[in-house]
Structure formats: structure tokens, C-alpha cells
Amino acid sequence: MAGNSQRRGATRKAGSKKGATVGSGGNRRQGLEGRGPTPKAVDRPYHPAAKRAAAAARRDEKRPASSRQAGRSRSSARAVGDETxxxxxxxxxxxxxGVPAKTLYVLSTVEADDRVREILRLALNQGVPLIETTKVELDNLAERGIHQGVLLTVGEYEYAEPEDLIEAALASRTAGLIVALDGVTDTRNLGAIIRSAGAFGAHGVVxxxxxxxxxxxxxxxxxxGAAARVPVARATNLTRTxxxxxxxxxxxxxxxxxxxTQIGDLDxxxxxVVLVAGAEGKGLSRLVRDTCDVIAxxxxxxxxxxxxxxxxxSLALYEVARARG
Structure with a gap:
């Protein structure tokens, strides 16, 4: 009957009153707090990426030590300072x-012509780690350059000192021939000059x-490849050098x-001889020009x-070589 507090269920329990309440008393504080950054996929045990990583680790443990070393070479192929x-x-x-090569990458489907066979033979004799890889990876390592299915990683280039070129020229049986560059900033120009210097017997480039x-x-x-045979020296001050x-x-x-005077008439x-070439457009700087014995x-x-x-x-090197017979 109404008002009978003894009837079961008639008494409302404390704290069960319906309607708005003031605050939550900290009951929802945990729900409001952040849970931190979402773990990476490979760190979540049940994620497919984590399962693939674990499977790869198990396969790596079963591989021979030499193969694991080759796999590590893949990840360090482009270390800081390395060149391709x-x-x-x-x-x-x-x-x-005999450049200090680190790793040789070869396309798994490369056509083995005479050059590729020689590359493999030289790399084997020199103990250079070999990795067979895909075209996609070779394209990435070569930065979309034309690699023809082979790519070599080498350490940072070690420059010679100008004094080394002088000593090498004086110790040779031929008259010294050096090429110095003043303000040439195009690396392809530098590579072409190094190639010409090697072709015409120069002792180095500064x-x-x-x-x-x-x-x-x-x-x-x-x-x-001529950069491996022709030493390149760096000068702190070209005029002083x-x-x-x-x-x-x-x-x-x-x-x-x-x-x-014309280069062909150089007596x-x-x-x-040191041949000094300047940048296209600006040419030789004033101090370098004033230091030269003659302008040809x-x-x-x-x-x-x-x-x-x-x-x-290249033309100047040819004329000097022709004059020397």
C-alpha cells in the first residue's frame, strides 16, 4: 500500500537518486585522461605487421651468418658520407x-655480359659483399639514375693534398701536368675533367x-671510374696553391x-704545366688570373x-699532350 516503507523495493538506496548530480566525484577521471600515443603497428603483438616482423626475425636467425651480414649491409649501404x-x-x-667499395648491388635478373662477369669476379676477389636485389631498390639507391643493373657503394672520397700531386709529378718520368679549377661548381663538369685528366696522363686535379x-x-x-685513378686535391687557398x-x-x-696566345702555340x-680552367660565364677570378704566368x-x-x-x-690537355708527342 502507499507509504508502506516495509514493502520490499519501496526504499531507494543511497546514491541511487535519479536526476542531475553535481560533479562525478572523480568517477569519470580515468575516462578523461589520455592513454598516451598509439603504439606502432610492429609493437602490437596481434597486429599483422608485428607478426610479419616476428616471422622475419625467426627466418633471419635460421640464415647463415654470412647471409645475415649481407642483410645488415643492405641497411647501411647509404650511411652518412657514402657515395654510390x-x-x-x-x-x-x-x-x-681498387676503390674502397662497401657493397655491390646486382639486379637479380641482370644480363651477364662481359662487364657484369668482370664486375662479379673483381668483387669476389676483393671481398666486396654482394646483394642480389630488385629493380625498385636499385632505382631508389641510384636516385632514378641509369644503373644498368649494377650499383656499388663506396666510402666518402679521400682528397689528396696539393703537395702530394707535386711529389707524384716530380717522381714520374714525364713532365708534370696538373689541372686546377677555379669556381667550377657543376659536379658533372668535374667528373668529365677528371676523366680527361686520366686520358691525357695528368698527375691530378686541384x-x-x-x-x-x-x-x-x-x-x-x-x-x-677515372676518379679512382686520378687523385683530386683540395686547396684551402687556390692562389697560394x-x-x-x-x-x-x-x-x-x-x-x-x-x-x-693560343693553347696550340704554347712553347x-x-x-x-698547371692548366687553370674557370667557370663558364665568370671565367677566372681576378686573383687567380693575376697569378697565372700566361693566359691562353x-x-x-x-x-x-x-x-x-x-x-x-679537355682541349687544353689534348694540345699539351700533342705538343709533348
Missing amino acids: VYGRNSVVEALRA VPERRSAGVNAAAWKTSA LRDFQQAGFFVVGLAGDGS VADGP SIPITSSVESLNASVAA
Whole structure:
């Protein structure tokens, strides 16, 4: 009956009153607090990515030690300072010269011609780790360059000192021949000049430390492996370095379109010579030009055209080699 508090269920329990209440008393505090960042997929045991990683780890444990070492080489192929040499000619030339190679990547479906077979033989003899890989990975390592199915990773290039080039020239049986570059910032030009220097028997190339191209992957590629045979020295101050060459008995010849003599008429070509090429457009800087013993020109038929540094240096090297017979 109404008002009978003794009837079962008639008494409302404390705290069960319906309607709005003031605050939650901390009951919902845990629900309001963040749970931190979402774990990575590989860190969640039941995620497919974590299962794949665990399966790969188990397979790696079952592989021979040599194979595991090759797999680690894959992840460290592009360490800081490492460079890549790709293309069959570039790779075979680098291996012939004994560059400090780290890893050789070969496309698993590469056509084994004479160059590829020589690359594999040289790499095996030199103990260079070999990894068969896919075209996608080779494309990424070569940064979409034309790798022809082979790519070599090498350590950071070790530059020589200008004094080393002087000593090598003086110790050789031929008159010294050096190429110095003033303000050449295109690495492909540098690679082409290194290749020409090797073709015409130069003892080395000198580049400034600042505001100049350095030997990187593009230079390695353009030099077709000649960077492994022709030493490249860095000069802290190019003008001072040219004076050091002069004191060692070298004749410093600057290349410019307004030169007082043509390179083919140079009467000092049979002695120790330093050929100095400037950047296309700006040419030789004032201090370098003033340091040169003579400014020589390369005759061309058009007065409005000019030659870039690599072409000018190549033609000058040819003329010096021709004068020496």
C-alpha cells in the first residue's frame, strides 16, 4: 500500500537518486585522461605487421651468418658520407682501380655480359659483399639514375693534398701536368675533367675547398671510374696553391677566351704545366688570373659562343699532350 516503507523495493538506496548530480566525484577521471600515443603497428603483438616482423626475425636467425651480414649491409649501404657508383662502365672501372667499395648491388635478373662477369669476379676477389636485389631498390639507391643493373657503394672520397700531386709529378718520368679549377661548381663538369685528366696522363686535379664542386656520386659517374685513378686535391687557398706549384717549377697557364696566345702555340707545354680552367660565364677570378704566368685561349669560330670548363680543359690537355708527342 502507499507509504508502506516495509514493502520490499519501496526504499531507494543511497546514491541511487535519479536526476542531475553535481560533479562525478572523480568517477569519470580515468575516462578523461589520455592513454598516451598509439603504439606502432610492429609493437602490437596481434597486429599483422608485428607478426610479419616476428616471422622475419625467426627466418633471419635460421640464415647463415654470412647471409645475415649481407642483410645488415643492405641497411647501411647509404650511411652518412657514402657515395654510390652505378652503371657497368663506372662500376668496373672503380673495382679495377681498387676503390674502397662497401657493397655491390646486382639486379637479380641482370644480363651477364662481359662487364657484369668482370664486375662479379673483381668483387669476389676483393671481398666486396654482394646483394642480389630488385629493380625498385636499385632505382631508389641510384636516385632514378641509369644503373644498368649494377650499383656499388663506396666510402666518402679521400682528397689528396696539393703537395702530394707535386711529389707524384716530380717522381714520374714525364713532365708534370696538373689541372686546377677555379669556381667550377657543376659536379658533372668535374667528373668529365677528371676523366680527361686520366686520358691525357695528368698527375691530378686541384679544386678549392669552398665554392667548388666535390667528388660525389655524380662526379664518379661522369668520370667513368677515372676518379679512382686520378687523385683530386683540395686547396684551402687556390692562389697560394698555384704559387706553390710555381715555386716547384710548374708553369701556370690560365684558360680564357681573351688569352694572349693560343693553347696550340704554347712553347712551355713540354715542361711542368698547371692548366687553370674557370667557370663558364665568370671565367677566372681576378686573383687567380693575376697569378697565372700566361693566359691562353682556345680558338673557336664564333665570337658569341663559349666553352664550358670540361670542354676547355679537355682541349687544353689534348694540345699539351700533342705538343709533348
